[in-house]
Amino acid sequence: MKSKFLLSLAATLLASTSAMAANLVVATQNLPAYVDPGKDHSNSGSQVQVNAFDPLIQKDYSQPTPTFKPGLATKWEQTSPTEMVVTLRDDVKFHDGTTMTADDVVFTFHRIIDEVTPEFGSIKKQFFSNFEKVEAIDAKTVRFTTFKPEPLFETLLNAQQGYIIPKAYVMGLTGDPQVAELSDFEAFGLKPVGTGPYRITAFQPGETVVYEKFAEHYGEAAPLERVELRRIAEMATRLTALANGEVDIITNVPPDQLATIESNPALKVEGNVTPLFHLVFFNTENPRLADKKLRQALSHAIDRDLLNEALWLGKAVVPSTHTYPQYGALYMPELKTFEYDLEKAKALIAESNYDGKPIRFDTDAVYYTNGLLAAQAIKEMWGAIGVELNLNVDPKWTGNDADMETRNWSNPMYFADPAGSYGTMWSPTGARITAGSWKPSEEYSAMWERFRYSTDVEERKAAYAEIMAYVKEEAPFVLLYQPYESYGLSKNVEWKPLPGHIPYVLDFRAGAITVNK
Amino acid sequence: MLDFLARRIFGAAATLLVVVTAVFFATRLSGNAMDYLLPPGIDPETQAAMVARFGLDQPLLVQFGNFIAGLFQGDMGLSLYERRPVTAIYAERLPNTLELFFYALVLSVVVGLPLGVAAALQRKNAIGAAIMGVAFLGYATPNFVLAIVMILVFSFKLHWLPSSGSATPLHLLMPAIVLAAPMLAEIIRFSRNALLDVMSQDYLRTARAKGLPEHLVIGKHALRNAAIPVVTVIGLQVAGMVARCVLVEAVFATKGIGDLVVFAAIGRDYPVLQFGVILIATLVVTVSLVVDLLYVLIDPRVKVTAS
Numbered sequence: 061m062k063s064k065f066l067l068s069l070a071a072t073l074l075a076s077t078s079a080m081a082a083n084l085v086v087a088t089q090n091l092p093a094y095v096d097p098g099k100d101h102s103n104s105g106s107q108v109q110v111n112a113f114d115p116l117i118q119k120d121y122s123q124p125t126p127t128f129k130p131g132l133a134t135k136w137e138q139t140s141p142t143e144m145v146v147t148l149r150d151d152v153k154f155h156d157g158t159t160m161t162a163d164d165v166v167f168t169f170h171r172i173i174d175e176v177t178p179e180f181g182s183i184k185k186q187f188f189s190n191f192e193k194v195e196a197i198d199a200k201t202v203r204f205t206t207f208k209p210e211p212l213f214e215t216l217l218n219a220q221q222g223y224i225i226p227k228a229y230v231m232g233l234t235g236d237p238q239v240a241e242l243s244d245f246e247a248f249g250l251k252p253v254g255t256g257p258y259r260i261t262a263f264q265p266g267e268t269v270v271y272e273k274f275a276e277h278y279g280e281a282a283p284l285e286r287v288e289l290r291r292i293a294e295m296a297t298r299l300t301a302l303a304n305g306e307v308d309i310i311t312n313v314p315p316d317q318l319a320t321i322e323s324n325p326a327l328k329v330e331g332n333v334t335p336l337f338h339l340v341f342f343n344t345e346n347p348r349l350a351d352k353k354l355r356q357a358l359s360h361a362i363d364r365d366l367l368n369e370a371l372w373l374g375k376a377v378v379p380s381t382h383t384y385p386q387y388g389a390l391y392m393p394e395l396k397t398f399e400y401d402l403e404k405a406k407a408l409i410a411e412s413n414y415d416g417k418p419i420r421f422d423t424d425a426v427y428y429t430n431g432l433l434a435a436q437a438i439k440e441m442w443g444a445i446g447v448e449l450n451l452n453v454d455p456k457w458t459g460n461d462a463d464m465e466t467r468n469w470s471n472p473m474y475f476a477d478p479a480g481s482y483g484t485m486w487s488p489t490g491a492r493i494t495a496g497s498w499k500p501s502e503e504y505s506a507m508w509e510r511f512r513y514s515t516d517v518e519e520r521k522a523a524y525a526e527i528m529a530y531v532k533e534e535a536p537f538v539l540l541y542q543p544y545e546s547y548g549l550s551k552n553v554e555w556k557p558l559p560g561h562i563p564y565v566l567d568f569r570a571g572a573i574t575v576n577k
Numbered sequence: 578m579l580d581f582l583a584r585r586i587f588g589a590a591a592t593l594l595v596v597v598t599a600v601f602f603a604t605r606l607s608g609n610a611m612d613y614l615l616p617p618g619i620d621p622e623t624q625a626a627m628v629a630r631f632g633l634d635q636p637l638l639v640q641f642g643n644f645i646a647g648l649f650q651g652d653m654g655l656s657l658y659e660r661r662p663v664t665a666i667y668a669e670r671l672p673n674t675l676e677l678f679f680y681a682l683v684l685s686v687v688v689g690l691p692l693g694v695a696a697a698l699q700r701k702n703a704i705g706a707a708i709m710g711v712a713f714l715g716y717a718t719p720n721f722v723l724a725i726v727m728i729l730v731f732s733f734k735l736h737w738l739p740s741s742g743s744a745t746p747l748h749l750l751m752p753a754i755v756l757a758a759p760m761l762a763e764i765i766r767f768s769r770n771a772l773l774d775v776m777s778q779d780y781l782r783t784a785r786a787k788g789l790p791e792h793l794v795i796g797k798h799a800l801r802n803a804a805i806p807v808v809t810v811i812g813l814q815v816a817g818m819v820a821r822c823v824l825v826e827a828v829f830a831t832k833g834i835g836d837l838v839v840f841a842a843i844g845r846d847y848p849v850l851q852f853g854v855i856l857i858a859t860l861v862v863t864v865s866l867v868v869d870l871l872y873v874l875i876d877p878r879v880k881v882t883a884s
Contacts (some may be wrong), residue, residue: 087741093658102616178626185620246660264669265659266840267832292741292830296725300740304732455843456612460621469618491620 082285084553084575086566087292087301089312093265094249097223098172099179101186101474106220107311107566108269108289112155113223113254114279116146116165117214121560121567124385126476128214132160132224132255136217141209141515142192146217148200153276154226155259162196167227167240169194169204176245186474186484187221190513208513211520212477219475220562229253257282257569267291271568280570287568299548302327308553308575311566313546314429315373321548330556331546333377334563335384335473335481338428340421340438341537343464343497348419355535357408358419358466360401361445362438368541370437371430375544381528382539386476386560389517390524397528398538405445418450422458422467429543431468460495471539472563478524479512486536487512498536552576585869589862593855597648600854601641601847609633610657610845631657644851654848658841663852667834671856673743674826674833678818680746680753685761686811693768693807694795700773708765716762720821724755724828741830752829756821760814767810771803778802804875812868816861 092105097113100106118131136146152160173191175181184191190206197203204213216222225248231240233247252260257279258271269289273282290307292298298310299317303324313321313329321327342349342358349355364378381395419442423435432453439449458464473481485491488505492498507530511523531537545563549555554574558567567573611628628634632643647654653663692708699705731751732740739748775781776799784794819835826835834853841849872879 094660178623178630181626182620182623185623250659250661264832265661290742294828294830297728297741297828297830300728300733304736304740306739306741456608457615457619458612459618460624485618491618494620494622496621 082283082575082577084284084287084309084568084573085307086287086289086309086311087298087307088289088310088566089291089293089295089298091266091269091289091291094246095252095260095263095269096225096245096249097220097254098168098225099177099183099245099249101183101221101472103472103564106472106562106564109220109223109254110256110561110565110567111258111271111282111287111569112252112256112260113220113225114152114256115218115220115222116148116224117217119218119560121558122571124559125388125391126215126218126386126560128218131218132165133217136214138213142206144204144210144213144217145197146202146204148202149278150200152255152278154229154255155253155274156226156229157276158226158228160224160226160255161199162202163199164224164227165202166194166196167230168224169222171240171245172221176240177242183221185489187216187219187480189489209515211513211515212475212479215475215477215480219480221474224255226253258284258287282568283570283573284568284575289566302548302550305550308550309555309566310548311564312429313548315371315375315544315546317548318373318546326551328549328551329546330549331375331544332557332559333375333542334545334557335386335476335542336563337379337382337471337481337542338431338434338468338540339471339537340466340468340540341459341492341497342466342535343462344534344536345496345499346463346465348415348417349465351413352534353408353412354414357405357412357414357445358442358447359398359535359538360405360408361441361447362538362540363400363402363441364398364540365400367434367437371433372541372544376541377544378541379539382471382478382482382531384473384476384481384542386473387478388476390478390521392521392524392528395525395528397532402444409445409447414447416446418448420450420452420465422452422454422464424455425453427455428468428470429545434540435468459491459497462496464497468540469537474562476560476562482527483508483512486531492536498534500530500534500536504530585866589859589866592862593858596858597851597855598641600851601644602637604845604847604850605637605640608845610847613843613845614657631655653852656841656846656849658844658846658849663848666837666849667852667856670832670834670837673749673831674822674835676746677743677749677753677756677822677826677831677833678815680749681757681760681818682811682815684753685757685764685814689761689764690768690807693765694772694800696765696769697772697776698795700769709769712762712765714762715758716766718758720755720758721824721828723758724751724825727751727755728828743831743833748829749831752825752831755825755829756818759821760811760818763810763814764807768803768807771806772799775799775802801875805872808868808871808875812864815864819857819860 088107090104092100092102095108097109115131116133117136118129120127120129132149132152133146134149136144138144148162154160172180172184172188175184190208190210192205192207195203230244230248231237234243235241257274257277259274260269261272262270271287273285292301301307302310318329321329342355344350368374368376368378380393381397383392385391421435423431425432435451439451442449458467471481471485474484483490487508507523507526511520511527514520558572561567610633611624615624632640655661656663656666659666696705696708728740731738738751742748781794781798784798822835823839826833827839838853
C-alpha cells in the first residue's frame with residue numbers, strides 16, 4: 061500500500077510538473093455518450109470526431125471560407141446535376157488495420173439513407189434527405205445519386221456525418237459477422253474505428269476519450285503521441301485543474317472568468333466567434349403569439365448590442381441577418397433582417413392584439429452560456445414596451461409543445477451553407493416547421509425549393525434574400541448574437557479553434573497544434 | 578442466529594422493494610426522459626421514435642412490470658444515455674467510490690478513536706478543549722465549503738495535490754478527507770462521551786483498586802464497553818457518507834457512483850438512477866445489518882433471540 065502510494069505520488073508529480081512531450085490533456089465541459097459521426101450532430105459529439113475520422117472531401121479549416129481539397133477521395137466529378145462520381149485513395153487504412161474500399165463508403169452512407177436507427181433518420185433529414193443511393197462502381201469508385209439537382213455535393217461530403225467507417229469491422233462487432241445488426245451500430249459507438257491520424261484507444265461514455273497516434277495514417281502524421289479528453293463538468297474545477305498543471309486546455313470558459321486566466325502568467329486565453337447563433341423564437345401557432353405585429357415588436361425591442369457589451373464584453377457578433385462568413389459566396393451580411401428600434405417596437409405593440417398578460421419565456425439554467433442572464437435582460441427590455449415576460453427556467457426541451465410561447469435556442473452551422481444552419485431549423489423540412497411552431501405559406505416553400513436545389517449561385521442568393529425578407533415580415537424568431545467561445549490554455553500549448561470548422565471542434569491534427577513542453 | 582439473519586435479510590429485501598417502487602414512480606413523475614436526453618431542437622418524429630424505442634410510450638404499469646421482471650432476471654436494463662447495460666457502468670464506477678469510502682472510514686476511525694480517548698482523558702485541560710473545538714468545527718463545516726477551500730489551498734496555491742479525477746490514490750486524498758470530516762468529528766465526540774460514561778462506573782474503580790495499570794483499565798475495560806455507541810455512530814455515518822459522496826464526487830470530478838447518480842438524475846436516465854438507488858439502499862441496509870451483528874460480538878449480553 062505504502063509503495064503504491066509513493067509510486068503514485070511520484071507519478072503525479074512527474075505528470076504535473078512537466079508532462080511528457082507530445083502528450084496533451086484537455087478538460088471539457090461535456091463529452092458524448094457515443095462516438096459515431098453518422099448519428100450525431102450534438103455540440104459534445106462535434107468536439108471529438110475530427111481527430112479519428114476523415115471525410116471523402118477535406119477542407120482548409122484555417123480559413124472561414126471553404127476551399128475543398130482531397131480527403132479519402134483523390135478526385136470527384138459531378139457527372140450530372142444529380143450524380144457525383146468519387147475516386148478513392150487506395151492506401152487508406154482503418155485503425156483496425158483493414159484497407160478502405162468503395163464498400164465501406166456505400167455502407168457508411170446507406171446506414172444513414174436507410175435510417176437504421178431513429179438517430180440516423182434524424183441525420184438523414186438534416187443532411188442527406190436528397191441522397192437517393194450510393195453505389196460502388198468498382199473497388200475505388202463510388203457513385204452518389206440524388207433525387208433533385210444537388211448544389212451542395214462537396215459541402216455534404218465534407219460534413220462530419222459523412223466520415224467513413226469500416227463495414228466489416230462494424231458487422232463483426234456482435235452476432236453474425238455477415239449481417240449489420242442494430243446491436244453492431246450500438247457497439248460501434250462505444251468502440252469507434254476510423255481512418256484519422258489518431259485512433260481512439262479508450263472511450264468511457266460521457267467521461268473520457270483517449271487518442272493515440274495512428275502510425276499507418278495515409279496523410280500527415282499526428283503531431284502528438286497521445287491526447288486525453290476528460291470531462292470536468294464544474295467550471296471552477298476545470299479552471300483549478302488548468303492552473304494546477306493537471307490539464308493543458310480547458311473548454312467552455314465563460315467571459316467573466318477570462319480575466320482570472322489572463323492574470324496567471326502560466327496561462328493564456330484563446331477563442332473565436334463560433335458559427336452558431338443564440339436566438340429567441342416564437343410559437344406562431346400559439347394564439348397568444350399569432351399576431352405578427354406582436355412578434356415584430358418583441359423582436360425590435362431587444363437591444364442586442366447592449367447584450368453583447370454586458371454579457372460578452374463586446375466579443376460576440378450581433379448579426380443583421382442569418383448568415384456566416386463560412387458560407388463563401390452565399391455570405392450576405394448586406395441583408396437587414398433584425399434590428400433594434402425601441403420607438404418602432406412601441407408603435408407595433410400599440411397596433412398589435414397583445415392581451416396585456418405575461419408571456420412565458422422558457423430557458424435552461426445552464427445549457428447556453430449566458431442564456432439565463434440574457435433572458436433576464438430581455439425581460440427588462442420587453443418590460444420597456446409594456447410586455448411582461450414570465451421566466452420559466454427548466455431543462456426540459458419545450459420546443460415541440462403546442463403551449464410553448466417563446467424560448468431561447470441555438471442554431472449551429474452543421475455544414476457551411478445556409479441549408480446547413482438556417483435550413484436545418486427553418487426550412488419546410490426543418491425542426492421548427494415539423495414541430496408545428498411555425499407554419500409559413502406555400503410561397504415560402506417555393507422560395508426554399510429555388511434556394512436549396514438551384515445550381516446557379518446568383519439564383520440561390522436571390523432566393524435567400526427573399527426568404528430573409530419573409531422572415532423579417534413574419535418574425536418567427538430573432539437572432540441575438542454569435543457567441544464568443546473561449547478556451548483556457550497552458551502557455552506552452554499553441555492551439556486555437558480554426559475558423560473553418562463547425563462549432564466546438566477540438567482539432568489536434570497536423571498544423572492545428574504545437575506543444576512546447 | 579440463522580433465523581435472525583433470515584429475518585433481517587427478508588426485512589432488507591422488503592425495504593429494497595419499497596425503495597425501488599418509490600424510485601420508479603418518482604423518476605417518471607419528473608418528466609419524460611426524452612425531453613431531456615435528446616439535443617434541444619430535435620424534430621418531433623425522431624423524438625417519438627426514440628421514446629418508442631425505449632418503451633417509454635407504454636403505460637406506466639406495463640413499464641413497471643417489465644422493470645420488476647427484469648430485476649428478478651438480473652437484467653437492470655440499458656442506460657438511456659450510454660446505451661449499454663447499467664450493470665456494466667456501475668462495475669466501472671463502484672470501485673472508485675468504495676475505495677474512497679474505505680479511505681474515509683479508515684481515516685476517521687484511525688484518527689478519530691485516539692483523539693476521542695485523548696479528549697476524554699484530557700477533558701479538564703486545553704488539549705481536550707482543542708480536540709473538541711476541532712471536532713465541532715469539522716462537524717459544522719459544510720462539505721462543499723471544506724472541499725473548495727482544500728482545492729484552493731492544496732491545489733491552486735500550493736500545487737501539492739491534484740484537484741480532480743480518480744487516477745491514483747493521491748487523487749482520492751482530498752475527497753476522502755472531506756468525506757471523512759463529519760464522521761471523524763462524530764467519532765471523536767461519541768467515543769469521548771461514551772468513555773466518560775464508562776469511566777464513572779463502579780467496575781473501573783474495582784479494576785484500579787485491584788492494581789491494574791491505567792492503560793489496561795482504559796484499554797481493556799473501558800474502551801470495550803464504550804464501543805457500542807461508537808459502532809452505532811459509524812454505521813449511521815456510513816449511510817451519511819453515501820449522501821455526501823454525491824456532492825464530494827461532483828466537486829472533485831471523482832468518477833464514482835455519486836457523480837453518476839447526479840448525472841443520471843439531471844438527464845432523467847431512469848435505469849441508471851434506479852439501479853443506483855438500489856445499490857445505495859443495499860449498501861445502507863447491509864451496513865446496518867453488520868452493525869447489528871457487531872453488537873453481538875462486542876457485548877456478550879446482547880443475545881439474538883428467535884422471537
